[in-house]
Amino acid sequence: xxSEQKDTLAIRISRALADRIISGAIEPGxxxxxxxxxxxxxxxxxxxxxxxxxxxxxGLAVSEPRRGVRVAAFDLREVREVAEMRAALEVLxxxxxxxxxxxxxxxxxxxxxRAGDKSLDVRSWEDANRRxxxxxxxxxxxxxxxxxxxxLHATSARFLFAAWRSEWEARTDHDHRAILSALRAGQxxxxxxxxxxxxxxIGTKPVRTSSGGTREAFSIxx
Amino acid sequence: xxSEQKDTLAIRISRALADRIISGAIEPGxxxxxxxxxxxxxxxxxxxxxxxxxxxxxGLAVSEPRRGVRVAAFDLREVREVAEMRAALEVLxxxxxxxxxxxxxxxxxxxxxRAGDKSLDVRSWEDANRRxxxxxxxxxxxxxxxxxxxxLHATSARFLFAAWRSEWEARTDHDHRAILSALRAGQxxxxxxxxxxxxxxIGTKPVRTSSGGTREAFSIxx
DNA sequence: TGGATGCAAATTATCTATAATTTATGCATC
DNA sequence: GATGCATAAATTATAGATAATTTGCATCCA
Numbered sequence: 278x279x280s281e282q283k284d285t286l287a288i289r290i291s292r293a294l295a296d297r298i299i300s301g302a303i304e305p306g307x308x309x310x311x312x313x314x315x316x317x318x319x320x321x322x323x324x325x326x327x328x329x330x331x332x333x334x335x336g337l338a339v340s341e342p343r344r345g346v347r348v349a350a351f352d353l354r355e356v357r358e359v360a361e362m363r364a365a366l367e368v369l370x371x372x373x374x375x376x377x378x379x380x381x382x383x384x385x386x387x388x389x390x391r392a393g394d395k396s397l398d399v400r401s402w403e404d405a406n407r408r409x410x411x412x413x414x415x416x417x418x419x420x421x422x423x424x425x426x427x428x429l430h431a432t433s434a435r436f437l438f439a440a441w442r443s444e445w446e447a448r449t450d451h452d453h454r455a456i457l458s459a460l461r462a463g464q465x466x467x468x469x470x471x472x473x474x475x476x477x478x479i480g481t482k483p484v485r486t487s488s489g490g491t492r493e494a495f496s497i498x499x
Numbered sequence: 500x501x502s503e504q505k506d507t508l509a510i511r512i513s514r515a516l517a518d519r520i521i522s523g524a525i526e527p528g529x530x531x532x533x534x535x536x537x538x539x540x541x542x543x544x545x546x547x548x549x550x551x552x553x554x555x556x557x558g559l560a561v562s563e564p565r566r567g568v569r570v571a572a573f574d575l576r577e578v579r580e581v582a583e584m585r586a587a588l589e590v591l592x593x594x595x596x597x598x599x600x601x602x603x604x605x606x607x608x609x610x611x612x613r614a615g616d617k618s619l620d621v622r623s624w625e626d627a628n629r630r631x632x633x634x635x636x637x638x639x640x641x642x643x644x645x646x647x648x649x650x651l652h653a654t655s656a657r658f659l660f661a662a663w664r665s666e667w668e669a670r671t672d673h674d675h676r677a678i679l680s681a682l683r684a685g686q687x688x689x690x691x692x693x694x695x696x697x698x699x700x701i702g703t704k705p706v707r708t709s710s711g712g713t714r715e716a717f718s719i720x721x
Numbered sequence: 722t723g724g725a726t727g728c729a730a731a732t733t734a735t736c737t738a739t740a741a742t743t744t745a746t747g748c749a750t751c
Numbered sequence: 752g753a754t755g756c757a758t759a760a761a762t763t764a765t766a767g768a769t770a771a772t773t774t775g776c777a778t779c780c781a
Contacts, residue, residue: 285564285735310761321737323545326763327552334556336643342507343743343762358641365587419580421558425647507763533734543765548735565734565771 287327290318294328298337298348299431300400301438305350309338335428337435353480356436360479363429366422367410367476368469373417375465383457386412390453399441403434409453413460433479509549512540516550520559520570521653522622523660527572531560557650559657575702578658582701585651588644589632589698590691595639597687605679608634612675621663625656631675635682655701 294314297303309329311322318325329346332338340346386409393405407430415423452475459468516536519525531551533544540547551568554560562568608631615627629652637645674697681690 287735288564312761322762323548323736326545326549330549330552331556334553342510344745345762355643358643361591361641362588362644362647365591366584369583369587419583421577421580422584425584509763532732534732544734545764566773567734 286318286320286324287331290314290320290325291328291331293318294332295335295337295431298332299435299438301435301442303348305348307348309346309348311345336432351432351435356432356480359429359432360477360481363426363433363479364473364476366426366429367414368473370414370417370419370422370426371469371472372465373419374414375460375468377416377418378413378460382412382416383461386453387457390450390457393453394447394449396447397445399438399445402445403437407434413456436480508540508542508546509553512536512542512547513550513553515540516554517557517559517653520554521657521660523657523664525570527570529570531568531570533567558654573654573657578654578702581651581654582699582703585648585655585701586695586698588648588651589636590695592636592639592641592644592648593691593694594687595641596636597682597690599638599640600635600682604634604638605683608675609679612672612679615675616669616671618669619667621660621667624667625659629656635678658702 294303294309303309311325311329314328315322315325329338329340333340333346337349338346339349389405389409389412393402393409396402396405410426410430414426417423452471455471456468456475459465459471516525516531525531531554533547533551536550537544537547551560551562555562555568559571560568561571611627611630611634615624615631618624618627632648632652636648639645674693677693678690678697681687681693
């Protein structure tokens with residue numbers, strides 16, 4: 278029982294690599310050499326190549342024909358691009374999900390928000406954050422839309438982990454709560470507007486640390 | 500000089516298959532058997548598998564592990580989903596492209612519209628239509644956004660070709676012209692609103708043929 | 722007789738191993 | 752110091768082996 282034997286090797290390898298890329302364990306620009314990866318996973322290079330294709334489709338890797346594949350670099354411009362795409366698509370998803378949101382789902386989303394506020398590290402905050410967004414959007418029942426949002430979320434998460442390497446200060450997520458209360462009150466437009474602003478903030482505002490200095494990092498609360 | 504020797508075999512195969520799927524030459528649900536495709540292209544099955552991965556990422560094929568890959572089926576619900584995603588993303592692209600639109604670009608877009616109006620078959624209409632959208636959106640210079648729109652456009656085109664198999668009647672594209680004149684007048688909001696409505700129409704309205712009967716097809720003017 | 726169950730064969734996908742191009746690198750030479 | 756050839760490394764493609772799934776057929780039970 279390695280890990281979900283039903284999945285194909287390529288899928289498992291791509292998941293493992295995606296996790297490393299997102300968490301920042303592999304630096305942007307690093308070459309992914311198929312032989313090395315193949316050796317590490319005890320496989321041959323064919324499933325590795327297929328894993329690379331998947332990563333490229335997710336925007337986590339870029340490949341130049343005959344010159345190999347590298348971990349995708351991402352600058353602030355791309356982060357902003359992804360943030361705007363997320364805002365547009367998440368608003369669309371929310372509008373379709375809203376009619377199907379139950380009191381139980383909103384309660385779970387509130388619980389996810391509380392979990393995020395109590396998080397002591399970036400990783401668990403990101404888990405809770407993702408859970409929140411997934412909970413309120415999934416009921417739209419638009420699989421392609423949700424898959425697209427998921428890929429964009431991965432890139433946002435890369436930026437998040439890169440900016441907050443080790444330090445992390447707990448915070449209270451006012452946006453999430455505002456979205457939830459708007460939804461409870463049936464104010465879809467208000468909820469959508471807050472969600473859009475919330476997500477678009479990513480990568481826009483320089484942020485101050487408790488020590489008072491301005492970090493070269495940016496506000497990330499998506 | 501076969502066809503761009505610089506591209507990899509997998510890429511060429513995936514392009515050829517994508518074209519067939521979009522044009523409807525291969526029916527939805529058809530199994531894509533790697534050995535057959537490999538034999539046809541005179542290649543082995545490994546590049547074929549990589550081509551399949553690409554098609555899956557574009558949403559043109561679906562694969563079940565260990566059970567092969569089939570041409571993706573698409574129902575009206577997915578067409579509507581794609582239309583709404585396109586509307587959201589194209590509006591975003593247009594807002595960023597607008598400041599960079601030159602008189603020359605708008606003239607080219609007008610030319611593309613004229614070409615569409617004069618088209619005698621679906622295929623050339625779709626070519627012109629795609630050219631129009633690409634022209635006014637590309638200046639946004641957001642590569643990831645443009646790539647996403649392109650994939651969505653492919654699914655729209657599938658639906659277009661499926662609905663209008665052989666028959667095609669010339670039409671005048673009023674929406675395209677309205678968008679252009681709004682852009683010329685600097686009315687970005689109006690242009691964006693028209694674009695959104697224009698794209699969202701896909702798959703919503705039953706349409707009457709000149710013979711008077713109601714087709715079971717739908718309005719497609721995206 | 723109709724239908725379900727189980728076994729065997731064939732088909733198909735997946736993976737490994739090997740060969741052939743292509744790109745990068747280092748050294749010698751001009 | 753620059754150019755060109757030779758060598759090395761890595762990617763791309765092929766062929767063969769393995770494993771899983773489907774299909775056809777026979778058998779057994781109702």
